[in-house]
Amino acid sequence: MKKALITGITGQDGSYLAELLLGKGYEVHGIIRRASTFNTERIDHIYQDPHEEDARLLLHYGDMTDSSNLSRLVEKINPDEIYNLAAQSHVAVSFQMPEYTTDVDAMGTLRLLDAIKEAEIKTRFYQASTSELYGKVKEVPQNEDTPFYPRSPYGVAKLYAYWIVKNYREAYNLYAVNGILFNHESPRRGKRFVTRKITRAAARIAKAKQEKLYLGNLNAKRDWGYAKDYVEMMWLMLQQDHPEDYVIATGETHTVREFAELAFKHVGIDLQWQGEGVEEKGIDKDTGKIIVEVDPKYFRPAEVELLIGDPTKAKEKLRWEPEVKFEELVKIMVEADLKSV
Ligand code: NDP
Numbered sequence: 001m002k003k004a005l006i007t008g009i010t011g012q013d014g015s016y017l018a019e020l021l022l023g024k025g026y027e028v029h030g031i032i033r034r035a036s037t038f039n040t041e042r043i044d045h046i047y048q049d050p051h052e053e054d055a056r057l058l059l060h061y062g063d064m065t066d067s068s069n070l071s072r073l074v075e076k077i078n079p080d081e082i083y084n085l086a087a088q089s090h091v092a093v094s095f096q097m098p099e100y101t102t103d104v105d106a107m108g109t110l111r112l113l114d115a116i117k118e119a120e121i122k123t124r125f126y127q128a129s130t131s132e133l134y135g136k137v138k139e140v141p142q143n144e145d146t147p148f149y150p151r152s153p154y155g156v157a158k159l160y161a162y163w164i165v166k167n168y169r170e171a172y173n174l175y176a177v178n179g180i181l182f183n184h185e186s187p188r189r190g191k192r193f194v195t196r197k198i199t200r201a202a203a204r205i206a207k208a209k210q211e212k213l214y215l216g217n218l219n220a221k222r223d224w225g226y227a228k229d230y231v232e233m234m235w236l237m238l239q240q241d242h243p244e245d246y247v248i249a250t251g252e253t254h255t256v257r258e259f260a261e262l263a264f265k266h267v268g269i270d271l272q273w274q275g276e277g278v279e280e281k282g283i284d285k286d287t288g289k290i291i292v293e294v295d296p297k298y299f300r301p302a303e304v305e306l307l308i309g310d311p312t313k314a315k316e317k318l319r320w321e322p323e324v325k326f327e328e329l330v331k332i333m334v335e336a337d338l339k340s341v
């Protein structure tokens, strides 16, 4: 039986990946953080009592800032594959907590790679790299050869992680890869990322549980895909003959405004936009009520304006074909939020 270790198993991607690997017959180990309240909501449905002999989901306390803990776990578990998904993953928060973000996202990756090297084990390593590496670059679409220009402490930390993965691959012959994934969303997306914030608000406003939605930059453009599709590519990247980096994206881009428009349409609200910049408002065409307002509090000190990925390499070598595109994604997320309101 193959063994995998997932850091960030309690996150959006970690939970989908754990499901996928359990389905493939893996023994799945996950690192979780101690918290004063339960933080395993996304994996509760696959939880197995470790006392049962055939339990294949095993959770361990740990943290990306604790190298002795990481080394011990890597050595004890001796996994065939490690998926490094743990991160302080919120770009805006990284401006508030730049040092912590760097410790977890950059140094944490180094700690894990070094644990593998020192343990001298033959494990394959996946790094959750990101389209935030491209940042300000105006070249579109962005592929594996597009130069990087990160725009946030998060992006800069992930840039270090990207290069240290490459360096350990070249220096120590590790099977270590960067998946440069563009934004991917789902009903399990954290509620403070823009897509989920919008779909949740649309559902709540439709059911009279909320009055208004406050957003930041409506003009930002993102290449949004479906998280469940993307985790399969993580696994595939570790099943190749040679370790290589891949871009995973849909190849389509849309503004935050378009996302909001579509989400509200699904709940029967036709938005009409009026004004510009901080004065811009999304108004319900039927009732004339203001539904969306801009709050500059959500603007970032430096913004990534345009992301659109070119997944040609993944299409050719991994047979990547995104199944869920923009409209379907918005629908899946709004419907899930309507159900949960
Ligand atoms: P989430 O924010 O949903 O999950 C992050 C996970 O990391 C959680 O399990 C969290 O634990 C854990 N974590 C945070 N800090 C630490 C720490 N100090 N030590 C141990 N674990 C920690 O992220 P996603 O699932 O969306 O993303 C997964 C990875 O992919 C991240 O590295 C992200 O940066 C990257 N990425 C994401 C993309 C996306 O669009 N979703 C695109 C490209 C890259 P807890 O639950 O306790 O908070």
Ligand code: GDR
Residues within 6 Å of the ligand: 089, 090, 091, 092, 129, 130, 131, 132, 181, 182, 183, 184, 192, 193, 194, 195, 197, 214, 215, 216, 217, 218, 220, 221, 222, 256, 298, 299, 300, 303, 304
């Ligand atoms: P991003 O995702 O920064 O791309 O990082 P997020 O959903 O936070 O922002 C996307 C764009 O929307 C704009 N925006 C808002 N964002 C948030 N969170 N809240 C708002 O109210 C709001 N209004 C407008 C943002 O300015 C931005 O332009 C995500 C994370 O998952 C990273 O970990 C990952 O690496 C990248 O995607 C790829």
